[in-house]
Amino acid sequence: MTWVNVGCISAGRLALSPIFWTSYREEAGNLRKGFHMRRRLLVLGGAIFLAIGGTIGYGILNSSGQVCAAQAKASFSEDVMPIFVGRCFSCHQPGGQGNEKSGLDLSTYEGVMRGTKMGKMVIPGDPEGSNLMWLLDWRGAPETHMPLGKKKLSICDRDAIRAWIREGAKNN
Template identity: 40%
Template sequence: MNKNLSRFAVGLPLILVALTGCNRSSEVSFAKDVQPVLKKHCVECHLPNGQGHAASGFLVESYDTLMKGTKFGPVVVPGDALSSSLYRLVAGEVDESIRMPHGKDPLPAAEIAVVEAWITQGAKNN
């Protein structure tokens, strides 16, 4: 066996173990992690009588109002970020004209990842 190939074969399991450890994520808390993102980027429009609330019926005041969704239906599908319009809107996976926050800079990737992880973990009220 080639000397370099041998080193690769020995080192590969160690690399895989290290990468697996990096993919483990801690539980995301609605109160500590998600709600601050919503307050920072969404509450300005999605509060009672706000422009976003008037257009969609969507409020982000609390876990309960968030989970209620819009007048068009739920925005969070617990366990499935890709089916959750909340995630798709803030991640920019929609037409630019409806990306959220509307008319403002996109959320930083780290904050999008928090929303995605929370939904994927079941969108718990924790």
């Protein structure tokens, strides 16, 4: 094949110079690369969008829907004791099954601070180190989940107890 200058007509066709043909092929290759790059970016953007949307959706679907009120100071008598009365007293009061088995009496401040036959349940100032929170957060084996055989305490209830312990577990 013989190449002629651009703009020359040969047998009714536009003949292309070797220089023009090479630059045309490079340009076409660049267009294909650009198309593939845009497609990859679009797929990557879609994947990121789905990941973020899925994470947000999962958080919405699995949230308890509870909004806990912020409190200035946690009070044993006003915040913690009502939780114990409503969810723990049936077993952890004198004569109750939980009291007989573990020795934990949640009917008084002194009983809470005394702990169980095995040791203390509350370490003032350290909710994560306190065995009470370990049991209420269901961090152990299923047979240690409290309240035993019942629904887990709400996040708000556990956070109220956690705040009380963090603030020194005072008898207030």
